[in-house]
Amino acid sequence: MGSPSVSDFVADVRAFLAEALTPDLRAAGRATVGVHSDIGACRKWHARLAAHGWIAPAWPKAFGGTGWTARQRFLFDRECADNDAPILFAGGLRSLGPLLIAIGTEAQKRRYLPAILSGADLWCQGFSETGAGSDLAALSMSAVRDGDCYRINGRKLWTTGAQYANRMFALVRTRRSEKLFRGITFLLVDMQAPGLTVAPIRSIDGERDFNEVVFDDVRVPVENRVGGEDEGWEAAKLLMRFARSNNTTSAHLRRALRRAREAAPAFGASFAEIETALVAYEALELALLSANRLDGRDETASSMLKTLATELNQRITERGLDAAGAAGLTAKRYFATRAASIYSGTSEIHRNLIARHLLA
Secondary structure (H helix, E strand, O other): OOOOOHHHHHHHHHHHHHHHOOHHHHHHHHOOOOOOOOHHHHHHHHHHHHHHOOOOOOOOHHHOOOOOOHHHHHHHHHHHHHOOOOOOOOHHHHHHHHHHHHHOOHHHHHHHHHHHHHOOOOEEEEOOEOOEOOOHHHOOOEEEEEOOEEEEEEEEOOOOOOOOOOEEEEEEEOOOOOOOOOOEEEEEEEOOOOOEEEEEEOOOOOOOOEEEEEEEEEEEEHHHEEOOOOEHHHHHHHHHHHHHOOOOOHHHHHHHHHHHHHHOHHHHHHHHHHHHHHHHHHHHHHHHHHOOOOOOOOHHHHHHHHHHHHHHHHHHHHHHHHHHOOOHHHHHHHHHHHHHHOOOOOHHHHHHHHHHHHHO
16 A cells, blocks of 8 residues: 555644644644743653654654655644644754664664653753854863763753753763864763753743753763764764754744744735745755755755755744834744854854865
8 A cells, every 4th residue: 555645644644733732732832932842842742743653754664753755744844833733852853863773772772762752761962062162073071981981070051951851962072182073972961860960041032941061070881872982073963964954944934934924914025035935945845855865964955954944044033023023922032043043053164064065
């Protein structure tokens, strides 16, 4: 039996969403300001998707994915956005899971992938530090090998969702080198480990999505290392390609545009130019998905999508602010998108990557 037609697939998705998306979940989706919805709604929506077998559309079917085509994944994402589904707290689903599927050990896959799918594990990303943000290779948080574990000391900064996560994937310095990207190791950390503390940071939009995480002689088993010692930079680059290709999809942009229009209904015509740009972005995203260029191997494609999505999202919130004024969620959404040109690599870094590809 072949795959269902597009119309049948969309009808199945809409029927599921009509039943599963209760009014409280839809309200949480509409109220989202940052990169994820209210954490309680995230957990509830995650559980419902997992129970239905739809929590990881982009994963291979052998690891718990849906087996959907690129077009089906695209349409599902769009239907969720159009129906105000909560935006998941999904670093495990979107970034770490695909990385472990690609290069993790069999033991790591058995231990961590089922917990990501079920929602038992929520993962945050421990990359940035005081002196290592856009220049990530300058990180200094140290990890010293001590028998069958590493002893970690230092601080991570701007860690999104660390107050909710029970696990972290982190980059640490295991060796000093003239070339900064060498001597970095990728580790999986238990957030309940002795010596680890989390302190929230209030951002310009008034939210507390970010945190400082302090490591005071935290012990991490060597078996929690992804890739070789001192070889974490390659793992991090692969993970970031996964993240960049899906952290701001056209469905997210479509949701943002709808919110901006609802906040200023009298200014609907002023959004026409952005609507045209969004349609073009949707066509590009679907083309790259269909060509399997967003599977982590194509750095240029993920950088191109991330840059275009960031700037389009900022244009949407700017236009919404101009039309509706600096009040309520409109202003908060505007401020929240300011960071988008920094996280997951600055726009300047992505332009350099794209330029190197074009000039090669």
